[in-house]
Amino acid sequence: MTQSFPVLLAVMASAAFLCRIAGFTLMRLVPVSPRVEAALRATPLGVMAGITALAVQQGGLAEGLALAAVVGLTLVLRSDVAAALLGVVVVAVLRWAGL
Amino acid sequence: MSGALFSLDGFRRGARDGVPLAVSIFAYGLGFGLVAAQAGFGVGKAVATSAAIYSGSAQLAAVNLLQTGEATAWALFAAILVINARYLLFGATLQPWLWSAGPVKAYGSLLLLGDANWLMTMRAIRAGEADRAYLAGTGAPIAVGWLSGTALGAAAVSVLPRPEALGFDLMLPCFAAGMVTAMVHSRVDLLPVAVGAGAALGIFHLAGPAAAIIGAGLAAAAVAALMHRGEA
Numbered sequence: 001m002t003q004s005f006p007v008l009l010a011v012m013a014s015a016a017f018l019c020r021i022a023g024f025t026l027m028r029l030v031p032v033s034p035r036v037e038a039a040l041r042a043t044p045l046g047v048m049a050g051i052t053a054l055a056v057q058q059g060g061l062a063e064g065l066a067l068a069a070v071v072g073l074t075l076v077l078r079s080d081v082a083a084a085l086l087g088v089v090v091v092a093v094l095r096w097a098g099l
Numbered sequence: 100m101s102g103a104l105f106s107l108d109g110f111r112r113g114a115r116d117g118v119p120l121a122v123s124i125f126a127y128g129l130g131f132g133l134v135a136a137q138a139g140f141g142v143g144k145a146v147a148t149s150a151a152i153y154s155g156s157a158q159l160a161a162v163n164l165l166q167t168g169e170a171t172a173w174a175l176f177a178a179i180l181v182i183n184a185r186y187l188l189f190g191a192t193l194q195p196w197l198w199s200a201g202p203v204k205a206y207g208s209l210l211l212l213g214d215a216n217w218l219m220t221m222r223a224i225r226a227g228e229a230d231r232a233y234l235a236g237t238g239a240p241i242a243v244g245w246l247s248g249t250a251l252g253a254a255a256v257s258v259l260p261r262p263e264a265l266g267f268d269l270m271l272p273c274f275a276a277g278m279v280t281a282m283v284h285s286r287v288d289l290l291p292v293a294v295g296a297g298a299a300l301g302i303f304h305l306a307g308p309a310a311a312i313i314g315a316g317l318a319a320a321a322v323a324a325l326m327h328r329g330e331a
Contacts, residue, residue: 003171003172005144007172008170008172008175009148009151010151011172011175011176012148012151012161012175012176012179013151013152014176015177015179015180015183016152016153016154016157016179016183018180019179019180019183019186019187019190020183020186020190020209020210020212021206021209022187022190023186023188023189023190023191024190024193024194024197024198024205024209025190026187027190027195028194028198030191032195034327035327036324038323038324038326038327039320039323039324039327040192041225042291042320042322042323042324043192043221043317043320044217044221044222044278044282045279045282045283045288045291045292045295046291046292046315046316046317046318046319047185047188047218047275047312047315047316047319048218048275048276048279048282048295049291049292049293049296049315049319050295050311050312050315050316051271051275051299051315052272052275052276052279052296053295053296053297053299053315054272054299054300054303055269055272056272057300057303059269063272066266066269067272067273067276070273070277070280071277071280074276074277074280074281080274080277080280081116081119081274083273083277084119084270084273084274084276084278085119085273087269087273088123088265088266088267089266090266091269091273092264092265092266095263095264095266
């Protein structure tokens with residue numbers, strides 16, 4: 001039983017939209033105390049650390065070295081964007097070298 | 100109350116910061132276009148999918164399901180809900196800042212919400228960004244990159260190099276590593292970082308990558324709330 005693509009697309013779009021707005025809407029009911037604010041501020045730190053940790057675990061030596069280089073370069077260059085772009089170059093070169 | 104700043108200046112600032120990310124999202128879009136074309140999607144259908152769902156991981160799962168030929172509307176709905184559950188967390192963390200722009204601007208900005216520009220906006224908020232148009236600004240170049248990448252990938256499947264060869268698949272982790280390094284200002288910040296990394300690795304084995312990312316965010320939030328001292 002397959003429905004037409006536009007119908008399926010509309011269903012998928014509504015699921016994606018629901019995810020985008022639901023957390024935002026529900027959060028309006030939560031009074032933002034300093035404790036809640038500290039939790040909200042820490043959330044991206046945890047997510048970013050999680051993304052990085054998973055990439056290191058799933059990747060090989062090239063990925064681990066590139067991400068370590070990003071951390072070092074961010075501290076040296078004081079620009080996380082420049083460090084991230086250089087990290088991509090590092091991993092491309094290491095993969096090209098067969099690492 | 101819609102008194103918060105929402106200006107063209109803030110939008111431009113966000114757009115400028117979003118450009119480096121848009122380059123990687125363009126490459127990721129190429130990858131999705133490629134997969135969609137191999138699943139029998141034409142350019143129009145691939146771009147419509149990218150515009151309607153606007154989330155790479157959810158789209159890849161949806162294309163996989165559709166390819167089996169047995170995908171029901173409910174199965175697709177549930178799959179996207181599960182994969183994109185992290186957006187609940189993203190929206191919740193933006194709420195106190197974004198809501199003061201008023202509902203139309205806030206919900207409109209959320210249409211352009213993605214992993215990369217959520218990270219970028221949270222970093223900007225921490226650095227004192229007051230202009231609520233910043234979020235939509237970061238989203239604009241990323242959306243352009245995503246849709247044009249999808250179109251090109253679907254149209255030119257056979258002649259493109261694989262994005263992995265250029266290292267683009269590691270772009271989001273690179274940005275995450277850089278931003279988390281830049282955002283750690285004191286030893287207090289190191290605890291949610293360590294807890295997030297540990298939670299992601301632990302949950303990944305039990306429940307896969309989508310749950311791991313949500314778990315990392317929630318664990319970091321919980322430990323920060325617990326450690327918070329009563330002052331101010």
